[in-house]
Amino acid sequence: MIKIENLVKKFTTTEVETIALNNVSLEVADKEFVAIMGPSGCGKSTLLNIMGLLDNPTSGDYYLNEQEVGHLREKDRTKVRKGNIGFVFQSFNLIDELNVYENVELPLTYLGVPADERKRKVNEILKRMAISHRAKHYPQQLSGGQQQRVAIARAVVCEPKIILADEPTGNLDSKNGLEVMQLLTELNKEGTTIVMVTHSQRDAGFATRVINLFDGQVVSTAEGL
Amino acid sequence: MKQAINSLFRKGQANVVKIICLSIGLALGLLMIAEVIFERSYDNYIPRLDDTYRVTATYQMQEGDPKEFNQTSGAHAPGIKNVCPEVEAATRFTWLTGDDGTFLTEDNLTFKGNIIMTDSSFFDVFPRKIIFGEDPHKGLNEVYQAYISSKLLETLGTDIIGKTVKYKANEAIHCQIVGAFEAFPENTHLPQMDILLSLPTYKLLQGGNFDSANNWLGNDRYRSYVRLAPGVKPEALQARIDQMVEDHIGEDLRQAKVDYRLSLKPIRNLILTESDYNRVMNYVFLAFGIIMLAVSILNYILLVVSSMVNRAKSIATYRCYGASGKDIYKMILSESFLHVVCISLPIAILIMLGLQDFIQENIAHSLKSLFPASTIIICAVITLAVTMICGLMPGYLYTKIPVTYAYRRYSENKRHWKLGLLFAQFLLAAFFVNMLVVLGLQYSKMTNYNLGFDYQNTLAISLRGIPDNEAERAVQELKRDPRVAGVSWAYQSLENSASGDNVVNRETNEHYMNIADLFEVGEDFFEVMDIPVIEGKSFTPGLNDSIQTEIMVSRSFVERMREIAGWEGSGIGKEVFITSHDKASTTIVGVYEDLKLGSFVDGTDHRPSVMYYGSVGHSFIQRLYVRLHDFNEESVNQVQQIVNQTMTSEQVTVMPMRMLVGNNYEGFKHVRNAVLLAGLSIFIIAMIGLIAYLMDEVNRRRSEIAIRKIVGATVVDVQSIFQRDLSLIALPAMLIGLLLAWYVSQQVLQLFEVKIALTAWLFGGCTVVVLCMVLLVSGYLVWQASRANPTDNLRTE
DSSP states (O other): OEEEEEEEEEEEOSSOEEEEEEEEEEEEOTTOEEEEEOSTTSSHHHHHHHHTTSSOOSEEEEEETTEEOTTOOHHHHHHHHTTTEEEEETTOOOOTTSOHHHHHHHHHHHHTOOHHHHHHHHHHHHHHTTOGGGTTOOGGGSOHHHHHHHHHHHHHTTOOSEEEEESTTTTSOHHHHHHHHHHHHHHHHTTOEEEEEOSOHHHHTTSSEEEEEETTEEEEEEEOO | OHHHHHGGGOTTSOHHHHHHHHHHHHHHHHHHHHHHHHHHTTTTTSTTGGGEEEEEEEEEOSSSOOEEESOBOTTHHHHHHHHOTTEEEEEEEEESSOTTEEEEOTTSOEEEEOEEEEOTTHHHHSOOOEEEESOHHHHTTSTTEEEEEHHHHHHHOGGGTTOEEEETTOTTOEEEEEEEEOOOOSSOSSOOOSEEEETHHHHHHTTSSOOGGGOOSSOOOBEEEEEEOTTOOTHHHHHHHHHHHHHHHHHHHHHHTOEEEEEEEEOTTHHHHSOHHHHHHHHHHHHHHHHHHHHHHHHHHHHHHHTHHHHHHHHHHHHHTTOOHHHHHHHHHHHHHIIIIIIIHHHHHHHHHHTHHHHHHHHSSOHHHHOOHHHHHHHHHHHHHHHHHHHHHHHHHHHTSOHHHHHHHOOSTTHHHHHHHHHHHHHHHHHHHHHHHHHHHHHHHHHTOOOSSOOSSEEEEEOTTOOHHHHHHHHHHHHHOTTEEEEEEESSOTTSOOEEEEEEOTTTOOEEEEEEEEEEEOTTHHHHTTOOEEEEOOOOTTSOGGGGGEEEEEHHHHHHHHHHTOOOSOOTTOEEEETTOOOSOEEEEEEEOOOOBSOTTTOOBOSOEEEEEOOTTOTTOOEEEEEESSOOHHHHHHHHHHHHHHOOSSOOOOEEHHHHHHHTTHHHHHHHHHHHHHHHHHHHHHHHHHHHHHHHHHHHTHHHHHHHHHTTOOHHHHHHHHHHHHHHHHHHHHHHHHHHHHHHHHHHHTTOSSOOOOOHHHHHHHHHHHHHHHHHHHHHHHHHHHHSOHHHHHHTO
16 A cells, blocks of 8 residues: 655755655555654654655655655645545644534545535544534643544544554543554554554554664564564 | 843844834824924914904806905905004005016026015015015005015025116016015915015006006905904904995996905915815825824734734743733833834934925925924824834733743734734725725826817917017927927916906996906917817908907807897807907907816816907917927927027926826825825735734644645635635725725815716725735735645644
């Protein structure tokens, strides 16, 4: 599903050039649950952003479903991303001005899904995430765990093939963190490919494979527990 | 203050933008308010202003409405003093030559000036200091004696005292300078007075037979004034003034079927009370001045509120370390004092000085005269008020920020403030742009209106001071030039209103109506000026000897005479008698289409008109009119060259008639320019406010943009969110601005006889243009923000 070959990402300022990813090559199969681990600054999030088509690599190739997508223009990246990739962030990144229902509905709106179908899908996913009773609430009125459940609901509402999660439990207590990981595992079992960046060994334990990054390079790959 | 200076160049506070906008606002706002004060201070130099009145005549013909006239016959002012002991002083003055006549000194040096003839009581009513010379009660009583203004004295030097000066165009007009008076200030309703010649001289200049200065009926060329004893009201004198008129000219007036009345009009605010146009424009300027200041204050506050996100934390830190609300107020106030008084005000003064020529051209007086000490004090008070508002309002907002909240994330709560301020700016921008277009179109309509003669392709050449032989030679040479389509001449300046005369029934001495007497015109005049002759023929010299008894009249002349005098059929061949023309009778040989003389601001001359024939050498002829085949710079220069070669006695400048007609609307053009300046400034300030708001808003919603993009929003989707929000503010604001502009335009256009149609398309179009510009500016800013990599935006959170 995902194939990355010799990927390089450099960040250049007027003074310094930083190599965030240095000739990274990896593959993620369909329906796989991969965790990417490594110390801070090793390039985990950068890799995830490129996988999520939020950023372009400096060089190298990125194939998504056998289509080269690493060097698309922003407009085309949005097209590929829309409906195919869902995101879950450490800081949830919900829109403060929108309530829970509206936050979850957002990707469906941009996909042009009809209103009645949107309503059905949103209600369905909110129910599944056990957050229906908070549909009219705003993000700041929810706990961290609830916010992340909303974020996951938003990520999966349009049934994407891939979910990219960037330290999804990083801002949660252990109980809520566990709930989130169980949700992701459940989604993976239902056929969603998941790539997750994490610092947590416990969270990585939910993955089927762990990729370790160090200084922008893949140093090891291990099968999960 | 030290903190304020340190914060001046701190990033994120938009201080430079704040100061630029404030400087523009202060410069224009103070300028407009100073102009309003200036206009309201007219004649304040007169010590007994509230006791000083102008004698005004009201007359009503047999047919028609009563008309007010600000000139009287020569005997009226002294006559009123004679019958009313409450009148402490009475004076009158009249013009001798046109403005800016050329005079010669004994040393054959030339100078320009305006000569006015007045009586010896002039300085009793309009007291001025006599700098040189004898008592004007004596000096202005002696023939050929004159006083010059201190301004002219500066030019000529004190040696001129005791010397004789002559009017170059007519050396019979000469006078000995016996003194000098302190020049009148610029805010006087009196005409320019460079030379005051004794009134008794006028009788001699007129041949000694007719004493115009003591005439009771007709020859109403005098401005007459009286000064009443303290506490006396003009109503108390009215019966005696009426009786005086009855005693002297009652019988004549009855015979002529003319109702004629003299009354006293206060001098105070005369220029405002006498002219609806001046009065309305004074209010318009006052409103513009206040709006300019208000917009710049609003913008200042908007920018302060916009930078609150950046500043809230530092203010919170001050408060954590013991700063009270009062200290925060002091800090913000000292910043606004630095911004307004120390920086913006000097820049505003520099802007005024930099635009001095443009300003002076538009206000038609000097910039210096606009700012006497009293006005400077008012401006200082306004500036301090601006400082207080710019300091206190943001100060209030800063003191209300909860310290803990400021540390967490202060960005949400003040959005309604910004939107409110932006709303006001959009409203004003729409108002001014609409007003600007309305006034621009109205100006264009008035300066291009069909006046009944061709002024687009014709040139006017003054014959003042030009000997007959030079004028005749010029006509011959001009006629020979292939660029010239025709040459003629006339007494009347067609861009101005005409003198009045009456149509009289010779048998009964009944005065039928007052007409515009255009006096003499030359051959081919109707062809050159493209005035259609609708009946009969135009003047054709040489065909017969009767041309001196021929008259041409306008269409409405014949129509009115059918109504009043019972004329039937064609006007051709009818005999008419016109006052001021001592001919036995004149016969109508042609009827021409009605002309519109004068300005649409003062009201065009609607009276029927008449013309006589006169050769180019006739003493009444004032102007040559030259029509060009193609009106272009080269042709005008060629005509100027011919004039320079043939008319050597005076330096004459060829004037395009379209320019002379346009001069009638100089005042209106100045208002249009003021609106242009104010409108553009407000529009720019509003755009700066919009940019500040959007930058802050984009900053505030950066993560939202990123999240929306991540979940699938395109650039267009992001645009639509911002544009929709902005349109919700801009549309109602602009709609109100549009309605306000429509209302004000209606009021302003009522002042004009000819007006543009205020259509929905006009206002709608202007408003759509403003809205599009707002959306374009915001579109660009949002486009930039929405193109940014969403991960970068999330990273900055």
